[in-house]
Amino acid sequence: MSYSVVWFKKDLRLHDHAALRQALDAGPVLCVFCVEPHLWRQADASTQHYRFVIECLRDLWSELRSVGLKLHVVTADAPDFMERLFAASPFKRIYSHQETGNGASFQRDIAVARWCCAHGVAWHEVPQFGVQRGSANRDAWSRHWHGHMSLPQSTLPTASAHDTVPLPWVEPPPPDALTLGLQQPDKPRRQAGGRAIALQLLRSFIADRSRQYRGGISSPLRAVDACSRSSPYLTWGCLSVREVWQAVQYRRASEAPPAPKHLAGLNAFGSRLHWHCHFIQKLESEPSIEFHNMHRGYDGLRESEHKPEHFAALVSGRTGWPLVDACVAMLRETGWVNFRMRAMLVSVAAYPLWLHWRPVGEWLATEFLDYEPGIHWSQMQMQSGTTGINTARIYNPIKQARDQDPEGRFVREWLPAMRKVPDTWLFEPWRMPAEMQLRCGLRVGGPDADIPTPLVDLERATRLAKIRLFALRAQPEVKAAKAAIVRQHGSRTFVRKRAGKVPPVAVPAQLELL
Numbered sequence: 001m002s003y004s005v006v007w008f009k010k011d012l013r014l015h016d017h018a019a020l021r022q023a024l025d026a027g028p029v030l031c032v033f034c035v036e037p038h039l040w041r042q043a044d045a046s047t048q049h050y051r052f053v054i055e056c057l058r059d060l061w062s063e064l065r066s067v068g069l070k071l072h073v074v075t076a077d078a079p080d081f082m083e084r085l086f087a088a089s090p091f092k093r094i095y096s097h098q099e100t101g102n103g104a105s106f107q108r109d110i111a112v113a114r115w116c117c118a119h120g121v122a123w124h125e126v127p128q129f130g131v132q133r134g135s136a137n138r139d140a141w142s143r144h145w146h147g148h149m150s151l152p153q154s155t156l157p158t159a160s161a162h163d164t165v166p167l168p169w170v171e172p173p174p175p176d177a178l179t180l181g182l183q184q185p186d187k188p189r190r191q192a193g194g195r196a197i198a199l200q201l202l203r204s205f206i207a208d209r210s211r212q213y214r215g216g217i218s219s220p221l222r223a224v225d226a227c228s229r230s231s232p233y234l235t236w237g238c239l240s241v242r243e244v245w246q247a248v249q250y251r252r253a254s255e256a257p258p259a260p261k262h263l264a265g266l267n268a269f270g271s272r273l274h275w276h277c278h279f280i281q282k283l284e285s286e287p288s289i290e291f292h293n294m295h296r297g298y299d300g301l302r303e304s305e306h307k308p309e310h311f312a313a314l315v316s317g318r319t320g321w322p323l324v325d326a327c328v329a330m331l332r333e334t335g336w337v338n339f340r341m342r343a344m345l346v347s348v349a350a351y352p353l354w355l356h357w358r359p360v361g362e363w364l365a366t367e368f369l370d371y372e373p374g375i376h377w378s379q380m381q382m383q384s385g386t387t388g389i390n391t392a393r394i395y396n397p398i399k400q401a402r403d404q405d406p407e408g409r410f411v412r413e414w415l416p417a418m419r420k421v422p423d424t425w426l427f428e429p430w431r432m433p434a435e436m437q438l439r440c441g442l443r444v445g446g447p448d449a450d451i452p453t454p455l456v457d458l459e460r461a462t463r464l465a466k467i468r469l470f471a472l473r474a475q476p477e478v479k480a481a482k483a484a485i486v487r488q489h490g491s492r493t494f495v496r497k498r499a500g501k502v503p504p505v506a507v508p509a510q511l512e513l514l
């Protein structure tokens with residue numbers, strides 16, 4: 001019997017799943033998700049990601065069952081799985097969504113493509129974002145993105161029963177994280193996986209929380225509710241970007257129009273969905289930016305100067321700058337901090353601590369529940385000043401604390417020692433006089449201190465970093481190489497603005513959200 005394999009990757013949903021739809025149109029299917037040991041052994045993988053995925057798979061399993069399909073969760077690298085399945089029960093086609101993943105998943109996809117060629121199997125890869133395969137024409141990119149987002153969402157054929165093919169062997173349940181070699185503890189307060197939770201969050205955001213989006217997303221305290229918190233669900237595809245974008249357009253255009261602040265929040269959120277794909281496109285077009293500077297003129301800037309004590313202070317949340325250490329503490333517990341705090345963490349690492357973005361990015365990849373390689377590595381480079389095309393934004397952690405957490409509520413929530421620090425010393429506790437420390441029952445500085453002293457003088461170290469970066473940036477050959485990077489990766493805001501005026505196409509019947 002001829003059948004298709006539906007290979008679920010980072011698209012753990014039934015809704016708006018074009019690959020599944022095409023496979024069902026072609027005949028009987030076998031639905032599979034591979035727990036791939038090789039991918040889970042990579043340095044950017046962590047226990048929280050794995051457990052989150054397992055939770056998503058439970059929802060997907062139920063969703064598929066509700067339409068008469070069965071999800072098989074198989075522990076094997078995808079090329080090995082295809083080989084084993086083909087030997088036992090030959091198939092003609094694989095359907096999946098296109099994936100822009102890390103280097104390991106890219107190599108895995110190349111291996112699967114080669115295997116398909118060798119075995120006469122057709123692999124149909126369907127785009128699931130506004131990302132274009134390979135190198136994209138950036139001038140027309142925004143128009144293409146809006147075109148993709150405006151298309152009707154994919155639905156399932158209306159058959160009463162779908163033809164499914166059983167797995168020809170009995171598969172044991174997926175292993176636990178430790179068996180896969182994942183050593184880190186799970187995050188006790190991370191977001192739980194699955195489409196049901198994703199939909200709840202999205203509904204509450206679109207209906208209500210988005211009112212606070214503009215103005216609420218910069219503060220690490222307010223952002224927890226003001227942001228959509230949809231990122232891990234977009235990363236693992238529990239939600240499709242298109243359904244989210246269309247739900248926003250639908251709310252914008254509804255009969256009871258949102259108040260101006262609400263509308264501003266929805267618009268700003270919509271533009272983030274555009275950024276989502278804009279950043280992933282960079283990695284899709286140039287996979288090497290996961291490992292190498294986007295602008296190779298910056299090679300050698302930091303590589304040979306890795307200071308292990310700076311790195312250790314950062315990852316253990318002991319830099320001495322309270323806002324930085326509080327963000328690390330929050331990440332450790334929840335797997336999430338807001339954009340501005342992520343940018344600040346990377347800026348502190350890249351400038352005063354002068355750390356290369358690779359080890360910092362690898363560490364943060366394991367800390368962020370929503371780790372999405374295309375966004376992550378592009379942002380790591382952008383905030384470290386190595387893209388060559390973005391203005392260097394250098395965040396001062398003391399100024400950020402004054403602006404975003406003036407009363408110290410955030411740092412006191414995440415750093416118990418800071419609860420004892422009087423307001424006067426909130427932003428620079430290492431300056432507390434010894435007698436004040438005694439009175440507060442605190443020790444500042446020294447190896448076992450309650451609060452460490454920063455390893456570098458912030459102002460001096462940042463000034464030096466700027467001098468080095470700008471000296472390199474001013475070199476003629478570095479300047480000359482910029483134009484090509486803008487051509488390949490730069491956003492075309494003028495096109496986006498024009499394209500933004502295209503009336504949105506939403507198909508209410510398909511909007512399960514509202």
Ligand SMILES: Cc1cc2nc3c(=O)[nH]c(=O)nc-3n(C[C@H](O)[C@H](O)[C@H](O)COP(=O)(O)OP(=O)(O)OC[C@H]3O[C@@H](n4cnc5c(N)ncnc54)[C@H](O)[C@@H]3O)c2cc1C
Binds near residue numbers: 371
């Ligand atoms: C160094 C660094 C690393 C980052 N790594 C990731 C990552 O691995 N995965 C990830 O999803 N986001 C990443 N971001 C972007 C951003 O911080 C998160 O998307 C956001 O904080 C997630 O929370 P949310 O879903 O509530 O976001 P919202 O503000 O509600 O945004 C909605 C969605 O838009 C997209 N988005 C938002 N901001 C950005 C942005 N600046 N660039 C691109 N897409 C954006 C995300 O998909 C997000 O889920 C990174 C930012 C920085 C500075």
